Amino acid sequence: MTSNHPKNSAEGYAERVLQGDRRALTRLISWAENGDGRFPGALAALYPSLGRAWRVGITGPPGAGKSTLVNELALAMRREDLEVGILAVDPSSPFTGGALLGDRIRMEELTGDQHVYIRSMASRKSHGGMARAGVDACDVMDAFGMERILIETVGVGQAEYDVMGACDTVVVVMCPGAGDGVQAMKAGILEVADVLVVNKSDLAGAERLADDLSEAVHTRAIRSDEWSGEVGSSWTVPVVLASAGKAQGVDEVLKAITSHRAMLDSRGPNGLEDARRKKRVAQVRRVIDEELDARVWNTDELGARVENALAAGSTAYGIASEVVDDLLRGAAFGMRSKES
Amino acid sequence: MSDRKIRVLIAKPGLDGHDRGAKTVATVLRDAGMEVIYTGLHQTPEMIAEAALQEDVDVVGLSILSGAHMSLFPRIREALKARDMGDVLLTGGGIIPEDDMAALEADGFSKLFGPGTRTTDIVAWIEGAVKERWAREEA
Incomplete structure (x- = not known):
């Protein structure tokens, strides 16, 4: 051509x-x-x-076995002859900006496969478990022709939700020995899960954790899903026991992901499209926030005004209110355009 | 753009399993603000070049303590060229005799580092060489 x-x-x-x-x-x-x-x-x-790839997020605490599970899921997808893209996010140091990206170590078998593309990404300044360019990277892989995209987040705790905005299906990976059932009942990471995996199922306490998690998801009467707008979703989050390091339970995880996709498809021709459009709107909002931030502070004049107002005894709220009002009236504060 | 970070692939080709040095260098480069992809042990030249492509790195750093450097370095360079990655900085270190080091550098390889190298020298060399490369790209 x-x-x-x-x-x-x-x-x-x-x-x-x-x-x-x-x-x-x-x-x-x-x-x-x-x-x-x-x-x-x-x-x-x-x-x-865009739109052909099914995007699956894999999130959970550090050491739960996310990379190993991603590796096994990718191998299983390859057995179905699917083209697979992987985005593996690891944290950047907030002090030096550097990062050690080590997720490929557990994906060695996939490196020589021309139908697999693995990209490691540092989180840089993002704090939600993803990288700012994560959605962009998935879009490029989607356009390239990947049929499945696996997104492995930074090891997260209880309040990192960015993966929801990037994925069609979110898998939360837990493992036994990291807290009791009350941890699982707290608001937070469990609420982003479409599929729950108890990994390292050969360890003591795995069955008990799976039981606790099943209770937690079953007794949650309303699943308020900010991204899809669904309240009282008909999806009951499955809890799957797996031991990714021994390649056990991986097919069951894949089945749960497939069921979740079937559920979204069964909501009618627009079910999936609606969910994706709402995520895209949320992304646009985030990009607008970033661009505003970059442009508003791309000047020394505004900083000087803030310092003067503080010296004159104004509060943070008072100054912010005045500055935003002025901005909306078209004050430029000596700002330059984005490209300069 | 100012957001650009130096991306480095640290790899251990061949059969030697001594990765203390590779891990030390990876950590030092991270602390210098670089994004370091560490691939683990026993990598073939093809795997290293493929990872370099997928990660779009500026630098490939090899740790070779097995004595196979005269064969591995050129094979990795060829594998990189085959992927349109011939312009990546290829460097490394390990137990490499001075004559061999001189021969490899004369053959167009980037600088190589032997035992006793100060880590600050490695950082400074990579920073300088990558910035030159970026300047060439812009031109």
Whole structure:
């Protein structure tokens, strides 16, 4: 196929991604991560091709076995001859900005497979268990032709929900020995789960944890799902015992993911589309927040005004209110445009 | 853009299982603000080049203590070239005799580091070399 676009332009790269060029795939994800000015143009060219991939998030506390489960799920998907993309997020140091990304160690069997693409990503400044460019990376993989995308989050605690906005199905992985049933009843990470996995099922306490979790999800009368807008969802979260390190229970996890997908599909032709559109709206809102933040503070004048107001005895709330009112009236505070 | 981070793949090719050095270097580079992908032991040249492609790294750092450096370095360079990744900085360290080091560097490999190297020298060299590479990309 001949191209009308220069090879190194945004459109040229997008075209190469659509043609299955892995070098272009990997470079576009870097552009997304680095905030490269060419990325939005490339993404625009890919947008019409999105929507084919099923996006599955794998989240849970550190050491629960997320990477090992991702590896086993990917191998199982490969046995079904599916194209698989993996995004593995690890934390960045808030002090140095550096990161050690080690999830590939547990995915060695997949490295030589040309139908699998694995990308490690540092969380950089995000604190919700994902990376800012996570959704972008999934979009590029989707356009490239991946049929399944597995997103492994940072090891999370009780309040990291960003994975919900990036995935069609969220799998929460727990393991025995990390707290009693009351931990499982707290608000938080369990509420993002579409599927619960008790990993390391050969360890003492696994059955008990699975029982506690089953109780917790069954007695939750209303599942208020901010992203899909569903209240009182008909989906009962399955609790699956697995031992990913021994390749046990993986097919059952996959079955639970497939059932969740079937449930979304059964909501009618627009069920899945509605859920995805609402997530996309939430992403747009986040991007607007980021761009506002970047543009509003892209000036020294505003900082000086804040300092002066503080010196004059104003409170944080008073200053913020005045500044936002002025911004909405069109005050520029010497701000420069985004590109400068 | 200022958001760009130096991405480094640290790999151990071949059969040697001594990874203390590789892990130390990986940690030092992380603490210098780089994003370091560590792939573990016993990697083939093909696996290393494939991981470098998938991760879009600026630098591939190899740790070789087995004596097989004269065969492994060129094979990894060829595997990188085959993936349109020939411009990646290929560096490394280990028990590499000075003559071999000179031969590899003369053959166009990036700088290699032997026992006793100060970690600050590795960081400084990578930072300098990557910034040059980025400047060439921009040009």
